Amino acid sequence: MHPLRLLVVTLLIVTVNLLFPGAAHASPAVQYTNPIAAQRADPHIFRHTDGYFYFTATAPEYDRIVLRRATTIQGLATAPETVIWRRHASGEMGAHIWAPEIHFINGKWYVYFAAGRADDVWRIRMYVLESSSANPLTGAWTERGRITTPWDTFSLDATTFAVNGVRYLLWAQQEPGIATNSNLYIARMGANPWTITGATTRLTVPALAWETRGYKVAEGPSVLQRNGRLFLTYSASATDANYCLGLLTAAATANPLQAGSWTKSPNPVFATNATTSQYGPGHNSFTVSEDGQSDLLVYHDRSYRDISGDPLNDPNRRTRVQKVYYRADGTPDFGIPIPDGLTPARLISYDTPGAAVRHWDFRARLETNVTPLADSQFRLVAGLSGSGTVSLESTNYPGYYLRHRNHEAWVQQRDGTTLFNADASFIRRTGLTGSGTISLESANFPGYFLRHRAGQVWVEQNDGSATFRNNASFTLE
Structure with a gap:
């Protein structure tokens, strides 16, 4: 990498860590x-x-x-x-x-x-x-x-x-x-x-x-x-x-x-x-x-x-x-x-420290100071669509899973259909922002990731922008 480019990247990383300390030092998920x-x-x-x-x-x-x-x-x-x-x-x-x-x-x-x-x-x-x-x-x-x-x-x-x-x-x-x-x-x-x-x-x-x-x-x-x-x-x-x-x-x-x-x-x-x-x-x-x-x-x-x-x-x-x-x-x-x-974990936004994915009237959104806490807790379990995927089961609504529907993210009860299983399954990736975060790629829409936008949570296509990468990266807390 060219020295000048390396310096710019380093400065960007330092800037992100200063602006978003929660992303750099988030408490890791505790799972038992x-x-x-x-x-x-x-x-x-x-x-x-x-x-x-x-x-x-x-x-x-x-x-x-x-x-x-x-x-x-x-x-x-x-x-x-x-x-x-x-x-x-x-x-x-x-x-x-x-x-x-x-x-x-x-x-x-x-x-x-x-x-x-x-x-x-x-x-x-x-x-x-x-x-x-x-x-x-x-x-x-x-x-x-x-x-x-x-x-x-x-x-x-x-x-x-x-x-x-x-x-x-x-x-x-x-x-x-x-x-x-x-x-x-x-x-x-x-x-x-x-x-x-x-x-x-x-x-x-x-x-x-x-x-x-x-x-x-x-x-x-x-x-x-x-x-x-x-x-x-x-x-x-x-x-x-x-x-x-x-x-x-x-x-x-x-x-x-x-x-x-x-x-x-x-x-x-x-x-x-x-x-x-x-x-x-x-x-x-x-x-x-x-x-x-x-x-x-x-x-x-x-x-x-x-x-x-x-x-x-x-x-x-x-x-x-x-x-x-x-x-x-x-x-x-x-x-x-x-x-x-x-035990469950919370998906904490990389670019909005302290903000967690939660459900409200079963629509998924991003929010700080979530009440009740359980609305933002999900079990990362074996994917409903099979090997190599994960699904996110609601803590306070067992049997309800985070899924996308017309690219909107909802928490809904599993109905046993192949479509639901696919919509509620994700491939866990290293975060689009890099090490220390995770990103969740749709199992049935390759290249589409769980991300937040305008306070809501969506499953949308990665456009390669820094904004998308930040919106689609989370830490597990």
Whole structure:
């Protein structure tokens, strides 16, 4: 290439990266296959500096604490599982072994869990195990005993987080004088990871309609620290299809021990979705993707609504993961519990940073700040027209696919015809703008690509212009 031309191209690339930083540095798509684990509730995944993800959860027999590890989230699905501790045959820690969480604090491993007595299974309290081994699956564990709180009452779901150099304990407990099953509390950690010190603060009491279906519950707290704020999710209502996630928010600079630092969202932020066949999502934790670029919501739910008998006796809560997205104001958007199978992604425009392909009244368009989020989420699945192609299935309308009709892009229900299959199939190409993006070429109209124009999405012939290339290039988020 002539030196002058090379300089011009270089300047153009630099200009594009400056004008469209989202295109140059977009977060890559995070894709997994759900569920990650069958019959594993209250899941907790911890990413350690040794390169492993550690996974523990409630086993439906309520009699043991299990642990597995893998170098990838998906690898946890098939990783060998080790029993690191079993319930006592009598007395304390003899029943209802619930909601273990694994943390690495000051060079040692800790597992927080709840347990009842063998002779009084509902006398549930919080306990801690400790291990100094590098590999917690093979090392010995020491019982550090019960976490003492201000009241000797039903308590569970201990978790811990640190902010501004201070470590805190969060948990759920039944407080004398308050007619609820459990409320959320916070206290500063003391001299060790199983002791609290100083004042205990009640953060929230379940009082809203969606927090009190079946039972008055606030439990399963978990903290996500992002964008200068603390986002505290918690689970509410009975453990059937009514189970859902609520949210408390505080500034990262505020004192988390002050109840006034926290604001409760008036509606659940994650709930049952019959369209995607996901019921009772809850008791979540947070982890990060393998590349460290995306926050992941880890939670359990069921694939059916109706349960015979006590939901706690139904073993089929499963562990699932999906990406957390963020709104323009920095708050998390959890979307809806996505369908089973491959997790979806968003098509983000190369030349309009932050703008995603979404459907509105089933017409495809390009838009920023999409609400609801699921309108812009698509599963990239094997093409309906056969080998070598991909199709984009709607997340909130399973069985509906992005297709072109008279070169307009729509999201429509698959009708089984050869024409529909062809219209809804694309060849995934390296982006017309180059590496780091993708372009989707029509399977039945070679040389025609998915592109945006005037706010709408079309399938049109590549005219070779820079405008077309930019309009027809996307990143997967």
